[in-house]
Amino acid sequence: MTIHHDDANVAELLAPLESAEPAVMQRLHDRLAAAAAEQHTLDIAYRTVDSPIGKLLLAATERGMVRVAFEVEDHDAVLQLLAEKLSPRILFSASRLDTAARELDEYFAGTRHQFDLPLDFSLSRGFRLSVLEHLPQIAYGHTESYAQVALAAGSPRAVRAVGTACATNPLPVIVPCHRVVKSDGSFGNYLGGTEAKRALLALEAA
Numbered sequence: 001m002t003i004h005h006d007d008a009n010v011a012e013l014l015a016p017l018e019s020a021e022p023a024v025m026q027r028l029h030d031r032l033a034a035a036a037a038e039q040h041t042l043d044i045a046y047r048t049v050d051s052p053i054g055k056l057l058l059a060a061t062e063r064g065m066v067r068v069a070f071e072v073e074d075h076d077a078v079l080q081l082l083a084e085k086l087s088p089r090i091l092f093s094a095s096r097l098d099t100a101a102r103e104l105d106e107y108f109a110g111t112r113h114q115f116d117l118p119l120d121f122s123l124s125r126g127f128r129l130s131v132l133e134h135l136p137q138i139a140y141g142h143t144e145s146y147a148q149v150a151l152a153a154g155s156p157r158a159v160r161a162v163g164t165a166c167a168t169n170p171l172p173v174i175v176p177c178h179r180v181v182k183s184d185g186s187f188g189n190y191l192g193g194t195e196a197k198r199a200l201l202a203l204e205a206a
Contacts, residue, residue: 043087045096046079052108052203053196056173058097061086064118065100068171070192086122104173110206113140115174123170127155131165138179141204145183167191173200 044066046059057075059067059082066086069078083090094101099117106112114136124132130153137152138144144152146162153162166177172191178200182188190197 042091042093043089044082045091045093047092047094047097047101048075049101049104051104053173053192053199056104058100058104059090060097060100061120061122063120063122065171065174066120066122068173070172070196072193073191100174107173108203110203117174119171119175121170124165124168127153127158127161128165128168130154131162132169132171132175132177135166135169135175135177135179138176143179143181143201146180146188147183149180163188176200179204 044059044061046057046067049056049058054071055075056071057067057069057073057078058065059069059079067078067082069075079090103112103115103117107115121129121132131149134149134152138149146159146166147156149162150156150158155161162180166180167189169175169177169191172178178190178197180188187194187197187201
């Protein structure tokens with residue numbers, strides 16, 4: 001298509017605006033997120049962070065961290081599920097999750113051995129919740145068997161249920177289900193994949 005002289009002038013005038021658009025849109029988005037938080041119309045804030053085990057989705061409610069998801073889970077699908085189970089009022093807000101992102105960076109750098117983040121266990125109930133509440137008590141660099149966790153959670157025979165609780169842990173890494181292994185020391189299944197679990201245990205053993 002041929003650009004006439006007048007059209008060229010318009011294009012020239014719009015060029016600076018087009019080049020600034022991402023920054024402008026980011027500022028507008030940040031203002032929207034801040035306003036939503038102030039008016040209590042933002043129920044779930046989310047962002048993504050890069051890590052040695054892949055890109056992680058972080059999501060939090062006003063109560064605390066509610067979800068950490070691996071790439072293999074499909075972040076869009078995870079957000080959709082959060083909208084269905086908790087609230088459709090979800091918005092990208094990096095600043096709301098700055099502390100979580102920083103603590104994860106420190107963990108992967110080997111300088112943080114436990115997280116100091118408030119947690120929202122709205123996605124877990126019953127025995128699964130009992131298991132998740134026990135997991136942070138497994139010390140950094142240590143592991144427990146599924147049987148040991150079942151005993152600690154109050155149901156010694158519920159070994160398989162412990163496996164299910166770990167497999168459906170909504171807050172992996174922060175709630176360290178990677179520290180639960182089989183009685184023979186083998187890894188067992190892990191939501192982020194065996195290599196991710198191997199990497200986390202190797203990090204803590206270093």
